[in-house]
Amino acid sequence: xxxxHVIKRAKYKSSTKDPGVPGVLKLVVNLCPTTSHYxxxxxxxxxRVAMQYAQNDGIERFIFMPNDQKSGVKLNxxxxxxxxxxxxxxxxxxxxxxxxxxxxxxxxxxxDTFAERDVCREFVARAIAFxxxxxxxxxERATPPVTxxxxxSIETERRIKLLQENSExxxxxxxxxxxxxxxxxxxxxxxxxxxxxxxxxxxxQRLALKNEMWSxxxxxxxxxxxxxxxxxxxxxxLVPHKLNGIEFWTKYSRAQLLxxxxxxxxxxxEGDEDEELAxxxxxxxxxxxxxxxxxxRVDPTVDIEADKGDDYTHLPDxxxxxxxxxxxxxxxxxxxxxxxxxxxxQHSAVVLQGRVVDAELTEPRDVAEALTRKxxxxxxEDKLNTNFEKELSNRMSRSAELEDLQxxxxxxxxxxxxxxxxxxxxxxxxxxLKALGDPGSAAKPLISSASxxxxxxxxxxxxxxxxxxxxxxxxxxxxxxxxxxxxxxxxISSTKFHLGNSSNDSILDMLPKVTKEELLHLKECxxxxxxxxxxxxxxAMSQVYPQLQEIKESVQSxxxxxxxxxxxxxxxxxxxxxxxxxxxxxxxSAKSGEKRNGxxx
Amino acid sequence: xxxxxxxxxxDDVSLLMVLIDTNPFFWNSAQSTLPFSKFLTHVLAFLxxxxxxxxxxxxxxxxAGYNSCGYIFDSSDPQNQNKRAEDLLHKLEEFVxxxxxxxxEESVDGPGFSLLSGSLSMALxxxxxxxxxxxxxxxxxxxxxxxxxxxxxxxxxxMNSIFSAQRSMVPIDSCVLGAQHSAFLQQASYxxxxxxxxxxxxxxLFQYLSTVFATDLHSRYFLQLPKPAGVDFRAxxxxxxxxxxxxxxCSVCLSIFCKHQKKxxxxxxxxxxxxxxxxxxxxxxxxKMPVDG
Numbered sequence: 048x049x050x051x052h053v054i055k056r057a058k059y060k061s062s063t064k065d066p067g068v069p070g071v072l073k074l075v076v077n078l079c080p081t082t083s084h085y086x087x088x089x090x091x092x093x094x095r096v097a098m099q100y101a102q103n104d105g106i107e108r109f110i111f112m113p114n115d116q117k118s119g120v121k122l123n124x125x126x127x128x129x130x131x132x133x134x135x136x137x138x139x140x141x142x143x144x145x146x147x148x149x150x151x152x153x154x155x156x157x158x159d160t161f162a163e164r165d166v167c168r169e170f171v172a173r174a175i176a177f178x179x180x181x182x183x184x185x186x187e188r189a190t191p192p193v194t195x196x197x198x199x200s201i202e203t204e205r206r207i208k209l210l211q212e213n214s215e216x217x218x219x220x221x222x223x224x225x226x227x228x229x230x231x232x233x234x235x236x237x238x239x240x241x242x243x244x245x246x247x248x249x250x251x252q253r254l255a256l257k258n259e260m261w262s263x264x265x266x267x268x269x270x271x272x273x274x275x276x277x278x279x280x281x282x283x284x285l286v287p288h289k290l291n292g293i294e295f296w297t298k299y300s301r302a303q304l305l306x307x308x309x310x311x312x313x314x315x316x317e318g319d320e321d322e323e324l325a326x327x328x329x330x331x332x333x334x335x336x337x338x339x340x341x342x343x344r345v346d347p348t349v350d351i352e353a354d355k356g357d358d359y360t361h362l363p364d365x366x367x368x369x370x371x372x373x374x375x376x377x378x379x380x381x382x383x384x385x386x387x388x389x390x391x392x393q394h395s396a397v398v399l400q401g402r403v404v405d406a407e408l409t410e411p412r413d414v415a416e417a418l419t420r421k422x423x424x425x426x427x428e429d430k431l432n433t434n435f436e437k438e439l440s441n442r443m444s445r446s447a448e449l450e451d452l453q454x455x456x457x458x459x460x461x462x463x464x465x466x467x468x469x470x471x472x473x474x475x476x477x478x479x480l481k482a483l484g485d486p487g488s489a490a491k492p493l494i495s496s497a498s499x500x501x502x503x504x505x506x507x508x509x510x511x512x513x514x515x516x517x518x519x520x521x522x523x524x525x526x527x528x529x530x531x532x533x534x535x536x537x538x539i540s541s542t543k544f545h546l547g548n549s550s551n552d553s554i555l556d557m558l559p560k561v562t563k564e565e566l567l568h569l570k571e572c573x574x575x576x577x578x579x580x581x582x583x584x585x586x587a588m589s590q591v592y593p594q595l596q597e598i599k600e601s602v603q604s605x606x607x608x609x610x611x612x613x614x615x616x617x618x619x620x621x622x623x624x625x626x627x628x629x630x631x632x633x634x635x636s637a638k639s640g641e642k643r644n645g646x647x648x
Numbered sequence: 649x650x651x652x653x654x655x656x657x658x659d660d661v662s663l664l665m666v667l668i669d670t671n672p673f674f675w676n677s678a679q680s681t682l683p684f685s686k687f688l689t690h691v692l693a694f695l696x697x698x699x700x701x702x703x704x705x706x707x708x709x710x711x712a713g714y715n716s717c718g719y720i721f722d723s724s725d726p727q728n729q730n731k732r733a734e735d736l737l738h739k740l741e742e743f744v745x746x747x748x749x750x751x752x753e754e755s756v757d758g759p760g761f762s763l764l765s766g767s768l769s770m771a772l773x774x775x776x777x778x779x780x781x782x783x784x785x786x787x788x789x790x791x792x793x794x795x796x797x798x799x800x801x802x803x804x805x806x807m808n809s810i811f812s813a814q815r816s817m818v819p820i821d822s823c824v825l826g827a828q829h830s831a832f833l834q835q836a837s838y839x840x841x842x843x844x845x846x847x848x849x850x851x852x853l854f855q856y857l858s859t860v861f862a863t864d865l866h867s868r869y870f871l872q873l874p875k876p877a878g879v880d881f882r883a884x885x886x887x888x889x890x891x892x893x894x895x896x897x898c899s900v901c902l903s904i905f906c907k908h909q910k911k912x913x914x915x916x917x918x919x920x921x922x923x924x925x926x927x928x929x930x931x932x933x934x935x936k937m938p939v940d941g
């Protein structure tokens with residue numbers, strides 16, 4: 048809020064002959080309304096102050112204060128009404144400055160020195176010029192066309208905006224415009240460029256340039272050749288036949304640039320146009336082959352999958368979240384897509400491998416050739432070791448065997464050998480037939496060999512004959528029928544006679560009386576009592592065995608089976624009695640301590 | 649599988665499965681005593697008589713050849729109701745032709761063996777089908793008209809068939825035509841509750857068949873039918889092939905020996921010490937249960 052003003056001692060003369068009233072003349076610069084409005088808008092001055100300033104019509108005014116307050120000559124005149132000014136030449140008696148009004152009045156001031164008078168003169172001149180111009184422009188300003196006003200309001204807003212944004216500009220504006228060095232328009236005229244640019248343009252953050260400082264030094268070449276065998280191969284092939292070194296590396300850097308933009312489609316387009324560029328842009332197949340070869344040589348017992356969860360490097364993009372959506376690429380663009388993780392892995396592999404070729408090699412060509420030679424040597428060595436992998440896997444699988452899951456090497460048991468069941472059956476059949484006592488069975492069948500054809504033919508003929516001739520009448524002779532019927536009847540009745548009507552009938556009734564009585568007697572034998580002499584009973588009982596045997600043998604073969612079934616429980620009872628007796632005797636002998644033969648007599 | 653109670657169905661309705669032996673080598677060898685033509689004649693007449701006994705009777709004929717078995721005749725077949733005999737013979741002829749084609753041997757010694765096990769299985773399958781498809785069905789039984797000797801290789805299969813017939817409560821009747829008895833069929837009839845018969849007079853085969861084997865299962869409750877003299881199931885020792893009712897048995901393979909042995913000749917297992925005998929009069933041997941059927 049600096050008011051630019053000039054304060055000088057001067058004498059006010061109403062006319063030239065007037066001695067003048069001594070006092071102080073103050074030439075004051077007020078803020079122009081537009082400026083105060085600006086400053087209000089941008090918050091520098093409060094509104095009431097702006098309004099205050101706005102009320103002051105004139106920018107400049109002069110104030111004269113007499114030394115003697117009582118004289119009553121006080122002047123506060125705006126330069127607006129001052130139309131002109133006159134001044135005495137230097138070297139005249141008095142330094143006078145005459146400010147003339149429109150109406151014809153004038154204010155004359157006498158200064159002590161000409162220098163002071165000149166300063167004031169200049170100030171006054173400027174003020175008058177301003178107002179004259181402003182006056183000229185005034186009527187135009189007073190009735191401005193609509194567009195001008197709009198423009199000016201737009202302009203105003205622009206200017207306000209700029210000043211708000213750019214503090215440096217604001218300082219400059221304050222310095223020049225308020226200092227009176229430049230007018231507002233002049234100030235903005237020089238900064239037209241800024242005004243024009245004051246649009247919706249957001250200053251973007253520019254992409255950082257890829258800082259790939261490469262040079263033709265062997266070091267960096269070696270690194271590139273080591274990491275990218277395709278590049279190396281291309282170099283050996285193209286330089287210096289097709290391209291020179293600079294052209295080659297230019298293309299390479301172009302490829303790198305394309306790659307950095309991650310625009311696969313553009314890369315593919317460029318690759319289609321330029322063969323050599325395509326080599327740089329596409330994926331490196333040699334690298335893939337090498338990787339596969341290395342994987343094959345890994346010890347099979349190493350579990351690569353084990354730490355998958357822990358190892359973030361296996362995640363796509365190292366687990367970093369990407370904003371871009373992974374869209375499915377057209378298959379023809381696929382070779383151009385390279386992955387960050389692949390490049391990183393390859394770089395780290397090369398670093399770990401260390402310096403493969405001699406550091407003294409400086410020419411890129413030599414470096415490339417040396418690397419190629421090394422690679423080929425490795426490949427040939429690998430071919431010699433084709434068996435190595437097989438041996439390795441065999442060794443590993445053998446050592447990885449779990450002992451307790453292995454099957455038995457040799458059977459610990461001897462195989463079971465069983466005789467042919469047919470042998471058993473044959474013997475059985477012979478016995479069965481013998482036992483049946485069939486007279487027919489004794490006769491051996493006539494064994495004659497017959498040809499298959501003959502046998503089948505005779506069979507077939509019989510069938511055909513019967514088909515043609517029909518059944519014979521009568522089917523059989525009636526005598527034969529009678530014979531058969533009587534024979535059947537006899538056999539049925541005899542069987543019944545022998546075996547009873549049903550198998551449930553006891554056969555005891557069929558047996559000879561004596562045998563029957565003996566059996567019954569034996570059955571009803573009482574339980575041996577302690578009082579009865581044991582030895583006698585034992586003798587009697589032991590005699591039963593042969594008797595039963597005799598009975599069984601005496602019975603006809605037809606009944607033998609049934610008899611044996613009857614006899615069996617009797618024999619069991621006898622066995623049980625003997626066993627009981629033996630046990631009892633042993634107990635007693637143990638008690639008495641008498642040594643006795645524990646066996647039956 | 650008990651048959652459904654046949655209140656609406658007469659009691660004597662029967663389904664008869666006839667298995668005929670068509671082993672050409674057997675018939676060739678038995679030509680003197682029983683020619684095949686006579687056999688066929690008698691069997692055809694018998695089949696007719698079965699069908700006459702009850703209009704709901706069913707008869708199925710299965711041929712057991714040397715190399716194959718096949719269905720020859722099914723009375724429930726709606727085709728050829730008027731010409732059953734012709735149809736049967738025609739099919740039999742075809743079967744014989746097929747059997748001959750399957751024959752790989754030029755000549756066979758003796759009567760050879762017929763496929764009894766196969767025919768038994770086919771009969772049982774047919775019976776099972778009847779059980780499962782028809783809610784009301786006649787009482788099934790099987791009649792084996794067999795002459796060929798028993799083939800030892802079919803022992804297990806025949807025993808299995810016998811046991812399945814027993815389970816299904818299907819009696820197996822046996823009419824043995826050959827010169828010797830058939831142990832297989834004896835056991836089959838015994839186990840399943842059928843009738844076993846070996847005709848003495850072959851000329852009267854039809855009489856045998858109509859007297860004994862035409863009886864339905866219901867009538868058998870009150871008819872006396874020939875019973876076998878006895879099926880001998882006694883064991884025979886492996887060492888001398890003698891029939892014994894007391895002996896030693898290997899606990900591993902159940903082989904039977906009449907005398908004590910240190911080692912089993914069949915499976916090779918070693919026996920323990922026999923208990924010493926102190927008494928001469930009483931042989932202190934453990935009585936073995938005679939092998940019973």
